Amino acid sequence: MKNKEKIKPFKKEKIFLSHSYFKYPLPAMLLKELSTELKDINLYPSGGGYSQLCQVLAEHVGVNRENILPTNGSDEVIEIVTRAYQGEVLIPIPTFFQYEVSADRSGLPKVLVNCLHNREYNINYSAKQLKKTSLIWICNPNNPTGTGIPREKIIDILQRTKGMVVVDECNYEYLEETMVDLIDKYDNLVISRSFSKNFGLAGLRLGFAISNPQNIRRLAAFGQYFRVNRMAEKAAEKVLKYLDYYQKAWEKIKKTRDKFVRQINELGFFAYDSKANFVLVEFRDKEECKKIWKHLKERGVYALPGWENEFSGLGDQFIRFTIGEDWEMDRVVEALSDYVKRCRRGDLNPHRHTPTTP
Numbered sequence: 638m639k640n641k642e643k644i645k646p647f648k649k650e651k652i653f654l655s656h657s658y659f660k661y662p663l664p665a666m667l668l669k670e671l672s673t674e675l676k677d678i679n680l681y682p683s684g685g686g687y688s689q690l691c692q693v694l695a696e697h698v699g700v701n702r703e704n705i706l707p708t709n710g711s712d713e714v715i716e717i718v719t720r721a722y723q724g725e726v727l728i729p730i731p732t733f734f735q736y737e738v739s740a741d742r743s744g745l746p747k748v749l750v751n752c753l754h755n756r757e758y759n760i761n762y763s764a765k766q767l768k769k770t771s772l773i774w775i776c777n778p779n780n781p782t783g784t785g786i787p788r789e790k791i792i793d794i795l796q797r798t799k800g801m802v803v804v805d806e807c808n809y810e811y812l813e814e815t816m817v818d819l820i821d822k823y824d825n826l827v828i829s830r831s832f833s834k835n836f837g838l839a840g841l842r843l844g845f846a847i848s849n850p851q852n853i854r855r856l857a858a859f860g861q862y863f864r865v866n867r868m869a870e871k872a873a874e875k876v877l878k879y880l881d882y883y884q885k886a887w888e889k890i891k892k893t894r895d896k897f898v899r900q901i902n903e904l905g906f907f908a909y910d911s912k913a914n915f916v917l918v919e920f921r922d923k924e925e926c927k928k929i930w931k932h933l934k935e936r937g938v939y940a941l942p943g944w945e946n947e948f949s950g951l952g953d954q955f956i957r958f959t960i961g962e963d964w965e966m967d968r969v970v971e972a973l974s975d976y977v978k979r980c981r982r983g984d985l986n987p988h989r990h991t992p993t994t995p
């Protein structure tokens with residue numbers, strides 16, 4: 638359906654760039670359509686099979702409905718996969734913290750492998766690690782570095798292990814590269830997707846797993862009968878009719894993101910190139926980072942620092958910024974540029990900031 642609605646920004650005083658979610662309003666027509674479903678919330682969702690929802694999701698990604706397991710957000714994929722394939726868990730850090738949290742909840746041994754060297758995030762597992770493991774996480778693009786993981790690298794891992802390889806594609810809409818076409822070729826591949834990040838349904842909780850029918854049946858046994866609520870079930874069908882609205886928004890966010898990366902680097906800090914809706918910035922050290930974080934907060938900008946426990950293995954010299962609207966990112970750049978000027982003038986410990994070369 639062609640949607641003529643313009644993408645209008647919300648206007649707010651404070652700027653919240655901590656959580657990575659869709660920061661534009663949902664199409665007004667979509668909200669209207671959804672509100673007509675409220676009168677039926679006395680009814681249960683479709684339950685067990687969720688066959689209509691599976692069909693919609695399957696058509697969206699180009700697989701069969703037997704390849705789909707709808708879940709209560711993609712966090713639930715992380716939880717049930719961890720419970721279904723128990724054993725040693727390989728986690729490439731720095732990355733999203735829920736892989737570790739779910740492993741801990743199940744009391745599983747974890748192997749955290751540092752993949753960030755010289756400002757490059759590269760997943761490199763040894764043959765021994767791949768032989769021993771039951772479950773391997775690959776976040777693509779990786780949260781928080783925003784790095785896209787090359788397809789050949791994932792295929793290499795799939796071929797060298799008998800463990801279950803889970804590719805978290807919750808930011809697929811920005812990367813536009815997927816492993817979905819390989820679910821029949823590799824029986825140790827599960828893919829996870831989300832409606833939170835890029836469709837604006839974080840509050841409704843809708844995600845899904847994609848794999849071969851045998852894996853999907855196994856995973857389903859670890860979830861509840863009514864995993865997905867009725868409004869989320871209805872929202873999936875409706876939201877996908879507005880793809881052109883979302884595509885315009887994603888393009889806009891990508892432009893804002895790439896401009897933000899350039900501006901941050903011009904100021905002498907180090908912003909990682911990102912294939913997601915957030916950007917990771919590295920400061921000189923923890924001390925500088927803490928000062929900058931405080932400086933931003935005093936100017937109403939809230940972003941996610943490394944010490945907040947949202948990531949496994951991220952140092953205290955990092956802050957992750959979700960990409961908001963242009964005016965929001967301009968405010969961040971203004972605040973950082975003011976910080977740099979004040980350092981140069983000597984108001985703020987001048988010896989701590991000198992432009993760095995990446």
Ligand SMILES: Cc1ncc(COP(=O)(O)O)c(C=O)c1O
Binds near residue numbers: 712713805834
């Ligand atoms: C990499 C990654 N995977 C999964 C999730 C979970 O998202 P949701 O449960 O909202 O689908 C998040 C949320 O922050 C994330 O960053």
